[in-house]
Amino acid sequence: MVFDIIEHLQIRPELKESILEFRKQYPVEPQFQSRIPVPSNIYYGTDIWERAVTALLCGKNILLVGHKATGKNIFAENLAAAFARPRWDVSFHVNMDAASLIGMDTFKKQEVIFRPGPICCAAQHGGFAVLDEINMAKNEALAVLHGTLDFRRSIDVPGYERIDLHPATRFIATMNYGYAGTKELNEALVSRFVVIRMPMISQEHLILLLQDHYPTLKTEGAKELAAVYLDLQKKCENAQISSRAMDLRGLLDGVALMEKGLNVQDALDMGITNKTFDPYEQTLIQDTIRGRISKKMKPEDLFEEKCGSRRKEFA
Known part of the structure; x- marks a missing residue:
């Protein structure tokens, strides 16, 4: 591959x-x-x-x-x-x-x-x-x-x-x-x-990475999730938040939880927001996420098929 x-x-x-x-x-x-x-x-x-x-x-x-x-x-x-x-x-x-x-x-x-x-x-x-x-x-x-x-x-x-x-x-x-x-x-x-x-990952490559991991993830959903990550990256570069939120593994973990049917906001909190333990910083991260992802968004809105679909593997 x-x-x-x-x-x-x-x-x-x-x-x-x-x-x-x-x-x-x-x-x-x-x-x-x-x-x-x-x-x-x-x-x-x-x-x-x-x-x-x-x-x-x-x-x-x-x-x-x-x-x-x-x-x-x-x-x-x-x-x-x-x-x-x-x-x-x-x-x-x-x-x-x-x-x-x-x-x-x-x-x-x-x-x-x-x-x-x-x-x-x-x-x-x-x-x-x-x-x-x-x-x-x-x-x-x-x-x-x-x-x-x-x-x-x-x-x-x-x-x-x-x-x-x-x-x-x-x-x-x-x-x-x-x-x-x-x-x-x-x-x-x-x-x-x-x-x-090593450069920071671009939006285009981040979308490809997300869809490689989760083939049923819709392109629009991948774009929104990538935009959330890049918004956090900008805040980190401007010293508004710490690098704890710059967790690509956390984003992928969050998408895996969504794929299993967990609420989108809760999944992103578990994968990204809760990696920092400062309440004020947590609020900034949550505000950034909610600026892109509506509270009304459901996991099924992000995926083409039923949540829990099998993850693509590389060989």
């Missing part, structure tokens, strides 16, 4: 051919086939696709930078699916250290053996390692990536032999702005990535 989307976005034909050649050149071992993602969400944006695909084909690692709800993790998953690579996810947090990334000693059959971590597994088997929220990582954890990400393309495991990266291995890092616990990335680390700034 990812290739259908690439054709729809009119990505350059030579890039598509190069992806197919890459897949033929680097087949995946049978035991890791299950790690190749099958995305249920598709990222829309021809320019971003072309930039990322070109970088990966050139052997580069990618840093996806952008605000909340710009589709960074969805896009990382889509890229792994398009290149048919097994994916290893690394979510950085305060307790993530070098051993968690590379691996550590463990006991098996009364022997001490090395249990590889996600970075080593991706390195050995030609996987795509997705480094989520990399600007939340401790310096100790990031230091082990320097030799992995630069021209050396190797990992020195203390007490064991050096691991050279499989030629298909790539690293895709993501980072948000302004979250609690984030920090500026080390200049040496940033220099090992090519950086793609």
Whole structure:
């Protein structure tokens, strides 16, 4: 399905051919086939696709930078699916250290053996390692990536032999702005990535996303829901409300509740409004929603068929 989307976005034909050649050149071992993602969400944006695909084909690692709800993790998953690579996810947090990334000693059959971590597994088997929220990582954890990400393309495991990266291995890092616990990335680390700034989703692409998830959603209904989200986005940009309301997952969750027959206003409150706990901000969000969505609107007004219809799946 990812290739259908690439054709729809009119990505350059030579890039598509190069992806197919890459897949033929680097087949995946049978035991890791299950790690190749099958995305249920598709990222829309021809320019971003072309930039990322070109970088990966050139052997580069990618840093996806952008605000909340710009589709960074969805896009990382889509890229792994398009290149048919097994994916290893690394979510950085305060307790993530070098051993968690590379691996550590463990006991098996009364022997001490090395249990590889996600970075080593991706390195050995030609996987795509997705480094989520990399600007939340401790310096100790990031230091082990320097030799992995630069021209050396190797990992020195203390007490064991050096691991050279499989030629298909790539690293895709993501980072948000302004979250609690984030920090500026080390200049040496940033220099090992090519950086793609992820734009906010457009109304056209948001409508496509909503109708991809919910095929029975009427076009007019999708337009109204997209307009609500973009109105909230403008208020967030103008510092009238916090970024808590900028929750694309929340909007999709709300539409799922509507599809099951829940009142439209209640569904949007559960998916979006209640994500903030400040009463004044909740009132601003509700006013924005009610400015677009009438209290009289019913779920059946938004969908072509009876609510509870089966969600479309991507394969």
